[in-house]
Amino acid sequence: MKFLHRRTMIALAAAAFSVAAVSTGSVSHAQAADAESVVQTIKKRGVIKVGMSSFVPWAMRDKKGELIGFEIDVAKKVAEDMGVEVEFVPTAWDGIIPALLSGKFDVIIGGMSITPQRNLSVNFTRPYARSGVGFAANKKLADGMTTLDAYNASGVKLAVRRGITAATLAQKIFPKARLLQFDDDAQAFQEVVNGNAHAVLSSEPKPTFWTIENSDVLYQPFDKVLQRGAEAMALRKGDPDALNYFSNWVEVRTNDGWLAERHDYWFKTQNWKDEVGK
């Protein structure tokens, strides 16, 4: 009796394995046959599914709980130009690339910077935004200090948030200055507003926003960012049609000034602030 059971077990296990083999086989087969571009899938469905994650001012919730932001405008415009509806799939940032790869949505429009590591697993379109590390200084303390060298001196105090690109960058560009590190961006900015540090480094548009809000104490000595970043839409690999479509969409909307106009609205002004109700 026991022997029989064992034999059934082995038979069952073998069956299970063959089922698994067949199903994985069919999956790869499906992918091979699925040479249809995601562009066609979107057209057929009549809906483009966009993966994103909230990050001010790229994408955030307004008072009504609806999504607004630069990214949201971009995705809506893409959908409009394709003649389809847009559906946003808010996704936790850590899992956004796996979610794209497993087909939870068609494209990531989520303020994702191009990095060589990420590019190994996804395809990036032409960048539709260029952010970077910005700089805001205290008007009194840093009066007349308008060159990079002016800040690279002992006695100069720079505030940064611990562990972000801006912190590494500050050490690289201003090795002589003293670095004050904080756990929070808000604290780093507050320190400069309070006059305890000469300037603060952080990723744009925060330095611009703080300067607008505290224009009596803060100013931006440089009109360029200290280090550039490039944000692009991300697509699954092996789909040249989609890459071509979205890249050229960015190209067209860059040329006609639409992207720049929207970017300035969200990044250079704060006219949208009432909508969020901070």
Added chain:
Amino acid sequence: MMLANAQKRTRVTWVDFVVALVLVLFVAFLVYRVNDVLHYRWNWSVIPNFLYRWDEELGSWMPNLLALGFYATLRLAIWGILLASVIGMVMGLCRTSSILLLRMIGRSYVELIRNVPPLVFIFIFYFFISSQIPLFDDIGDWVRQASPESLASIEFLFGPPKLLGNFLSGLIVLALFEGAYITEIVRAGLQSVERGQWEAADSLGLSRFDVMRYVIVPQAFSRVLPPLAGQFISLIKDSSIVSLISIQELTFAATEVANSTQRVFEVWITVSVMYFAICFGCSLLFERWEKRTSKSR
């Protein structure tokens, strides 16, 4: 018994005063730290609007993100408890079955899930398994064509129809995960019924199904109620983990609101009160049920 309990509760000793004082001092210290050291500017004004907002177009109050997330968590909890109980019951019977194959299935299920961290299991399920089952992705396309009446009932039962696939995959992963623990509780309950009860029932000539139905399960049930209540409360709290696979429940909604408004402390304090309300409500419910079953025994 009741009297002794009542007396115990009202007696206050100096130890209680010391403990209370230490707690008050600790809270005061925390408030001081937050106010003076962190320079945190409290602003509770944004929170009510994210619970319920006044819609001027419709002229009525509409639930906003946090309330919607709360309802999603509530739906996830109720369906999760039902589904996990069914899984737990079936697998618990398998675990105690006399058939080796069923026992092996039950055991494999429990060990596979119990020995993997919840987050890892959830990621594997979401990224590998659920994307191979077209149901979750296609259900959204199917819902788009449903009639208004069926949409309304779907909305009542499972939340916004657009998020149905998202909700179901969250529900199934949660139920599969918690079901493993409930299986063990069910098994322990069934096995705790004394051998004599089985033998007595057998001697009455009851079929195996009737033995279970009339003799074993009723006795086991009242024994497993307390650990079961604990497991259900765990299920509700664990439902916050599925926010990491972007299931749009309370924790996920809270992350979005906190990101958008920068009011981190206020949002999470509100959310913890909401979770507490659900879980505490659940434990009160079970307490009453427990009393009733112990009375009827």
